[in-house]
Amino acid sequence: MNEISIQKDSNYIGQLQAELEKGEALSSWELFSMAYEAELTSMTPEFHGLRSLDFLPHVNFMDHQVSTAQQVIEQMNGRAILADEVGLGKTIEAGLVMKEYMIRGLVKKILILVPASLVNQWERELNEKFYIPAIGHRRNYAWEEYDILISSMDTAKRSPHREKILDIDYDLILIDEAHKLKNHKTKNYEFVRSLKKKYCLLLTATPVQNKLVEIFNLVSILKPGHLGNYDDFLTKFGKDRTKMKDDLFLKQLVQKVMVRNTRAETTIKNTKRNIETVWLEFSEPEKEVYQLLENSIHKSSFAKITYLREFCSSREACYLSLAKIHDINNPNEILQTINSKIEALPHHKKAEKLVELIKDIGDEKVIVFTEYRASQLYLQWYLQQHDISSVPFRGGFKRGKKDWMRQLFENHAQVLIATEAGGEGINLQFCNYMINYDLPWNPMRLEQRIGRIHRYGQENDVHIYNFAIRETIEEHIMTLLYEKIELFEKVIGHLDNILAELEITNMEKEIATIYSESESMGEAKIKLDNLSHVLKNTFHAESEEEQYGN
């Protein structure tokens, strides 16, 4: 009892006395008793449970979202890593936690740090779904004046904002895409560590990408010492990622501060993925150019692989690359021949197929992904020629422009042509058709693309079409990589873990290396096949084992 401090309301009775003497603004019985009812209605009668659900009858929460929010509040005491797989609604969980704390009067001042491109999305979602009056930080906004501000890390950590922010006692700090804080030597990390905070939520889909020490650094933001100190940790676990699964104790410790829901376990409204590979053949003249590229450029090289990939995408993409290396003083005859042949080509087979497919799909919204900007521009023009309205989308757009494009797509255009899904892209659940005009070489990026539409909030089955051209490098990737690891059929949520396990940080580079270091296409195919085998085996091994963090 002595350890509980008691705060009394010492002002009230004096104020009542004064008001009674003035006798002016005294309440009628109706309003007086309504104020009492108001308190009875909004009070929190129990320590446990989520009051917020009663306040948000317009949102259909999923079981795992509710239980996660409750776990974060009741067991983790408001400091947690939310590490659900992409598309399961980490934002929703975070929103619920915030709402609950606000209703209970435990949180007032909140700082939300997200990638610049997501500020508007967060603002919209918190306001519309949760009635949380969060505002995106705009130039000249005073940090101390607004209770709930959303900002990018880059803005927040810069002077003069930095100093102002560090002066404020925040009740809750939320950081989206928190895996960027994996390195404790960075400015961002140091900034986050020095924020004054009571509760703290870190959101990431990929809590560990490479090294075990990354998880150490994330946990140390929330609960320093939970995994010991830095030196002890390194001595004990090394920098070796694979030791995580050997160490049950470490796993359990991590589970105390991290919630990770996977698609496999959640009862996500099971909208199906319909996947279809659309096989295409090059026309004769296209074939000729492809072979020319393949045979005449000396041996294998990164550059050559790039040209081949580009040519499978559009004439424009390849032409521009070739034009770049064209040296006026030292004209290369082969290149000139190739370029003039490219110029003479008719429209690309894939582009024609694209128009055909979109017309078949009818009035539905479609997202088209391509790897190349030149192809993006070309497709925009080509679709326009066929009276199909489209808007472009690139990772490099400013956040306002991204939002604007998203809105245009939702309300006006039929097609969105994007070059990049971006792990931190936009949510496009209102669309359920996706065409992968060309495939990325990194399966993670493909997952991210699909995750844009096949995620929490998607009401319909999702249709995904993958274009690939026979007898080209695309066929290898399709049959030897994607079909082999059954990426499309299985929703591989462990992919991030698998790549980390194998210490593959850059899949694109891995594959490019295979091609460039192989004497022949045959050799490359064998190596690619081997890589897929390894991925597949690791996947099987991984899924048999209980996943940490659940």
Place this chain on the structure above:
Amino acid sequence: MAIENLNEFLAGYFRAHHCQLLSNKNGILQVQLTEEMDRALMNRPFYWHYIKKMGREGEPKQLTFITNPDKREEQGEWIHFGSPRLQQILRNLKQNEKYTKLFQRVNTQVNTPMYPWLVVNIKISYKGKQKKEEIFSLGLQMVTGEMRAEMMDTLRTISLQQTISDYCYTISPIIRLNSGFKRMEAVIDNYIENQTHEWAQASLLAMKEDIDTLKHFYVEQTDIETETMEKEIAEIEERYRPVISYEVINGGMFYLTKL
């Protein structure tokens, strides 16, 4: 006595603020705001500023509240417990209706004494790892010192008004306001002392664990490290330290015949 029927609650609120109810059926309530209510709810100070500057009357808005979830597609604001409009109204109530002085309404031809009661509604918060609240409604007869709990429930059974009825007169209180309030506080103090407060023990334990864990993190005792550690200890204490607080919701003097 928490709000059960939102439609009735809203109708009552606007009636009490002298707004005309234009229609009210099937869970759809249409209200013509007064200027005062428009200023309180519509958040358009500039409109009122300029309209008054131009010497005009101004047009208060009309609002439509839908409390029937089946009708939420219709024109109007869907009101539920979490809707911003309801929260705004509850906030206004809590802010503005803190003090009162009321008399029991009696129909009488003979001189009738009215006894003074101090009524205080008070909210107790228990905050540790988690938080919960409790509400008390206390009444103290200011002559005899008799104290009653659940006073609001008693008051709801009688008719109350802001002026004293004919032939009635008030008895002067013997207990002063301040000491009356002290007596109420003492009752609550006693109530709190008699609880076991497991929640507080659990919070203190969690706090100690977290602080011990934290100390394990810092090995070098440099100034910077110590400073960071102290900042973090303060954060942990802020998060767990058990606090019980009293907050008066509202209160006032009530003049009643014998209860």
